[in-house]
Amino acid sequence: MRTALITPSRSYRGLGFCLVLACSGSVFAEERPTVPAANVTVDVVATAATEPPLGVSRWGIGASWVRYTESLMQIAGPALGLRADRPFQAAERPWALEGEVWLGRADYTSPVSGNIDGVLRLGSAFFLHPVGRPAAAWIPRPEAGLTTEWTDLRGLSTSGKAGYERFNLSLWLGGSWEIAPAQQSNAIQLRAALLLTGWQRSMLAQAGSQYQNVTNTQRRGVLVSLEQPWALGETRASLRLQLRGVERSNFVSAGTSTVYEPANRSAELSVTFWQ
Numbered sequence: 489m490r491t492a493l494i495t496p497s498r499s500y501r502g503l504g505f506c507l508v509l510a511c512s513g514s515v516f517a518e519e520r521p522t523v524p525a526a527n528v529t530v531d532v533v534a535t536a537a538t539e540p541p542l543g544v545s546r547w548g549i550g551a552s553w554v555r556y557t558e559s560l561m562q563i564a565g566p567a568l569g570l571r572a573d574r575p576f577q578a579a580e581r582p583w584a585l586e587g588e589v590w591l592g593r594a595d596y597t598s599p600v601s602g603n604i605d606g607v608l609r610l611g612s613a614f615f616l617h618p619v620g621r622p623a624a625a626w627i628p629r630p631e632a633g634l635t636t637e638w639t640d641l642r643g644l645s646t647s648g649k650a651g652y653e654r655f656n657l658s659l660w661l662g663g664s665w666e667i668a669p670a671q672q673s674n675a676i677q678l679r680a681a682l683l684l685t686g687w688q689r690s691m692l693a694q695a696g697s698q699y700q701n702v703t704n705t706q707r708r709g710v711l712v713s714l715e716q717p718w719a720l721g722e723t724r725a726s727l728r729l730q731l732r733g734v735e736r737s738n739f740v741s742a743g744t745s746t747v748y749e750p751a752n753r754s755a756e757l758s759v760t761f762w763q
Contacts, residue, residue, distance in 0.1 A: 545572070545573060545574050545575065546572065546573050546762055546763065547570065547571065547572040547573075547762070547763055548570070548571045548572070548725075548726075548760040548761055548762040548763060549568075549569075549570060549571075549760070549761055549763075550568070550569045550570070550571055550588070550590075550758050550759060550760035550761070551566065551567070551568055551569075551758065551759060552566065552567050552568075552569065552590065552592075552756050552757065552758030552759075553565070553566050553567075553756070553757050553758075554566075554567060554592070554594070554754060554755070554756045555754065555755050555756075556752060556753070556754040557752065557753050557754070558750045558751070558752045559750060559751075560598055560599065560600050560601075560750075561596065561597065561598035561600075561601065562596075562597055562598075563594050563595065563596045563597070563607060564594055564595060565592055565593050565594025565595055565607070565609075566592055566593070566594075567590045567591060567592025567593075567609065568590065568591060568592065569588050569589060569590030569591070569758075570588065570589055570590075571586075571587070571588040571760050572586075572587055572588075573585070573586050573587075574587075575619055581618060581619075582618065582619035582620070583616060583617070583618055583619060584616075584617055584618075584619050585614065585615070585616050586614065586615045586616075586617075587612070587613070587614045587615075588612065588613050588614075589610075589611070589612045590610070590611055590612070591608075591609070591610050592608075592609045592610075593606050593607065593608055593609070594606075594607050594609060595607065596641065596645070596651075598645075601645050601647060601649050602645030602646040602647030602648070602649055603645060603646045604641065604643060604645050604646075604651065607639065607640060607641060608639075608640040609637065609638070609639050609640070610637070610638045611635070611636055611637035611638070612635065612636045612637075613633065613634070613635045613636075614633065614634045614635075615631050615632070615633040615660075615679075616631065616632050616633075617629050617630060617631040617632075617664065618630070621666065625665070625666070626665075628662070628663025628664060628665055628680075629663055629664050629665070630662075630663050631660075631661075631662055631663055631664055631679070631681065632659075632660070632661055633659070633660035633661070633662070633681055633711075634657070634658070634659055634660070635656075635657075635658045635660065636655070636656065636657050636658075637655070637656045638653070638654070638655045638656075639653070639654045639655075640653055641653065641654065642694060650694075650695035650696060651694075651695065652690060652691045652692055652693075652694035652695045653691045653694060654688065654689065654690050654691070655688075655689045656686060656687065656688050656689070657686070657687050658683060658684075658685070658686035658687075658706070658709070659683070659684040659685050659686070660681035660682065660683060660684060660711060661681060661682055661684050662679065662680050662681025662682060662711070663679075663680060663681075664677060664678060664679045664680075665677075665678045666678075674716070674717045674718060674719070675717070676714060676715065676716050677713075677714070677715040677716075677717075677726075678712075678713070678714055679711070679712070679713045679715075680710070680711070680712050681710070681711045681712075682709070682710055682711075683706065683707070683708060683709030683710065683711070683734060685705065685706070685707065686705070686706035686707075686709065686734065686737075687703055687704075687705060687706075688703065688704045688705075688706065688737060688749050689701070689702075689703050690702050690703075690704070690747070692742050692743075692747070698743060698744050699742050699743050699744065699745075700741070700742050700743040702740045702741075702742050702747060703740065704737040704738060704740055704747070704748060704749045705737055705738050706734055706735070706737045706749060707735075707737075707738075708734070708735040709732065709733060709734035709735060710732070710733055711730070711731070711732045712730070712731050712732075713728055713729065713730035713731070714728065714729050714730075715727070715728040715729075716728075723761065724761070724762045725759060725760060725761045725762060726759070726760050726762070727757075727758075727759050728756075728757070728758045728759075728760070729755075729756070729757055730755070730756045730758070731753075731754070731755050731756075732753070732754045732755075732756075733751075733752070733753045733754075734749075734751065734752055735751050736748060736749065736750055736751045737749035
């Protein structure tokens with residue numbers, strides 16, 4: 489937010505809580521006349537062929553380091569998170585939901601606004617996609633995503649300037665690829681998405697009664713991530729590098745001044761240990 493106040497942060501990704509659901513099924517049998525063994529075999533094969541399993545749910549614990557930058561400030565620090573993948577059936581086809589929630593603390597630094605240590609950040613990310621891969625490796629699997637982030641900049645900086653809370657919600661549309669044959673368990677996962685719309689809520693009234701709370705809208709942005717799975721004995725993990733860039737928002741009146749969200753960039757390096 490470009491104002492006379494502290495320039496706040498916008499790093500979108502990673503910890504808090506994540507729902508890990510389980511699915512169960514029951515098989516019922518009924519009495520029926522004895523039939524030849526050959527007929528029984530045919531019935532079993534047909535059932536297996538027409539009702540394939542959706543996949544396996546999984547969850548993991550992760551740690552990350554995030555660095556967010558604008559032209560006159562940066563915010564960087566660690567976070568811990570929970571991740572989960574959950575397959576399900578809807579509209580007569582299989583789908584999968586990937587989700588993560590993260591919580592972290594970071595240090596805010598600015599040559600203009602001063603510094604604040606231990607900024608609290610809470611965020612989440614969810615991506616929905618159909619189960620299965622396109623026949624051609626270069627064709628992406630379509631995905632829709634939602635990310636959120638709350639940042640607490642309340643208090644005074646080292647230069648005596650006031651901060652405030654901020655909340656961001658962004659919608660994404662993109663695709664993902666496996667950079668290896670689908671049967672390989674260690675295939676690199678590539679994800680790319682474009683920002684559809686983002687809303688940045690800034691509680692400017694917390695910094696002074698002369699200001700009003702505002703919501704800025706962001707229309708242009710891109711997200712790219714690469715994730716490499718690996719295993720060491722019984723330990724399964726993955727290493728992910730994620731980059732994000734968002735362009736300047738619209739202008740909104742905050743009472744005594746007009747404010748906007750500056751263009752920003754962020755980079756995240758994380759590791760997840762899967763259960």
